[in-house]
Amino acid sequence: MAVTRVETIPIAVPVAPLEEGGLAPYSSNHDEVETVGRTLVRVETDDGITGWGEMLTAMQSPSVTKAVIDDVIAPELIGRDLDEIRDFVASFYYPYVKTRPFLGAVETALWDALGKRRGASVSELLGGGLRETVDVAYCLGMLSEDESRRYAARALEQGFDVLKTKAGPDWKADVDRIRAMHDETDGELEFRLDPNQGWTVDEAVRAGAALEDAGIYLQYLEQPCRIDSYGTYERLRQRLRQPIAANEDTYFPRNLYYLCERSAVDVAGVDLVPAGGLLGVREQIAVAEAAGISVTHHNGFDLGIKQAAVLHLYASTPALTLAPDSVYYGWADHVLEDPLEVENGAIRVPDGPGLGVSVDEAAVERYRVESGRDASGC
Numbered sequence: 001m002a003v004t005r006v007e008t009i010p011i012a013v014p015v016a017p018l019e020e021g022g023l024a025p026y027s028s029n030h031d032e033v034e035t036v037g038r039t040l041v042r043v044e045t046d047d048g049i050t051g052w053g054e055m056l057t058a059m060q061s062p063s064v065t066k067a068v069i070d071d072v073i074a075p076e077l078i079g080r081d082l083d084e085i086r087d088f089v090a091s092f093y094y095p096y097v098k099t100r101p102f103l104g105a106v107e108t109a110l111w112d113a114l115g116k117r118r119g120a121s122v123s124e125l126l127g128g129g130l131r132e133t134v135d136v137a138y139c140l141g142m143l144s145e146d147e148s149r150r151y152a153a154r155a156l157e158q159g160f161d162v163l164k165t166k167a168g169p170d171w172k173a174d175v176d177r178i179r180a181m182h183d184e185t186d187g188e189l190e191f192r193l194d195p196n197q198g199w200t201v202d203e204a205v206r207a208g209a210a211l212e213d214a215g216i217y218l219q220y221l222e223q224p225c226r227i228d229s230y231g232t233y234e235r236l237r238q239r240l241r242q243p244i245a246a247n248e249d250t251y252f253p254r255n256l257y258y259l260c261e262r263s264a265v266d267v268a269g270v271d272l273v274p275a276g277g278l279l280g281v282r283e284q285i286a287v288a289e290a291a292g293i294s295v296t297h298h299n300g301f302d303l304g305i306k307q308a309a310v311l312h313l314y315a316s317t318p319a320l321t322l323a324p325d326s327v328y329y330g331w332a333d334h335v336l337e338d339p340l341e342v343e344n345g346a347i348r349v350p351d352g353p354g355l356g357v358s359v360d361e362a363a364v365e366r367y368r369v370e371s372g373r374d375a376s377g378c
Contacts, residue, residue: 010062051113107277115354128316159344260291299325
């Protein structure tokens with residue numbers, strides 16, 4: 001069961017337009033997304049098993065992402081047994097450089113291959129059996145009030161219970177959008193508001209208080225201020241009754257530990273790729289659970305491979321108490337032979353061996369890119 005080959009495949013896949021049931025243009029306070037760069041990892045073993053992983057193309061550079069995996073990680077992996085996942089991931093140490101996001105994609109591929117080798121799903125390997133379906137949160141970029149109303153109503157009609165929307169430089173406009181969507185759906189949708197670190201602490205306090213005055217209580221306000229500002233989040237939690245979530249801060253385990261220790265957040269929005277894989281993210285989830293913090297999983301325009309990994313994570317991890325974000329319904333095309341289906345705001349956990357999905361290699365080749373920079377989303 002030794003690994004014999006590692007292939008890194010950068011691709012760029014279009015997002016379907018909003019009017020066609022998709023999400024494009026998906027606008028946040030730092031970009032507008034219509035095509036997303038992803039990098040797939042294909043692992044092969046000496047007994048003919050293939051495993052797949054996926055990550056956001058790092059720094060929007062396919063060549064950089066490919067070089068790290070091909071030149072740094074692959075030489076250390078080839079020849080190792082599939083059973084050595086934990087030892088392999090733990091063996092990497094480079095001063096000044098963190099390899100966790102790249103290892104996250106490779107580790108996913110190893111779990112996929114190991115599950116296929118043993119005839120078990122990834123969630124079974126991780127002790128699963130918790131859920132057969134996973135509710136997901138609908139995601140929406142920054143739109144006008146009228147557009148926000150229309151697409152919030154669509155989300156509710158499609159069976160979603162939670163809507164996450166991006167926020168921009170004008171917190172008053174964001175408050176007005178949330179109020180419009182809340183009114184349009186008669187309070188039946190819960191909301192997550194994500195400024196992507198774009199607000200000052202004063203803006204976050206005023207936005208949260210304005211929503212509270214309107215009788216709207218978010219499921220959480222996600223990473224409103226910059227990372228590494230622990231005192232900011234302690235003060236926010238003291239001044240607001242809106243739940244506060246950390247997302248980008250969780251990409252650095254030390255930050256999550258500190259925030260938990262100081263009771264500075266209510267929710268941890270983790271992500272298995274920057275955590276270094278399924279093993280690493282489960283360690284982070286355990287830290288948050290011990291601190292009494294709710295946990296959800298972030299979405300960075302995940303295609304079907306990583307989306308399947310998230311579903312298996314939910315099927316095997318009781319501490320994941322809040323629905324993950326998902327944009328799976330928003331793609332213009334898919335790289336799976338049998339795309340996952342979002343039904344009534346939920347996705348069924350694949351029940352086949354490994355990740356339980358088959359990659360459409362013709363589609364992968366159709367969207368392959370070799371160099372340069374590509375759009376990305378988060």
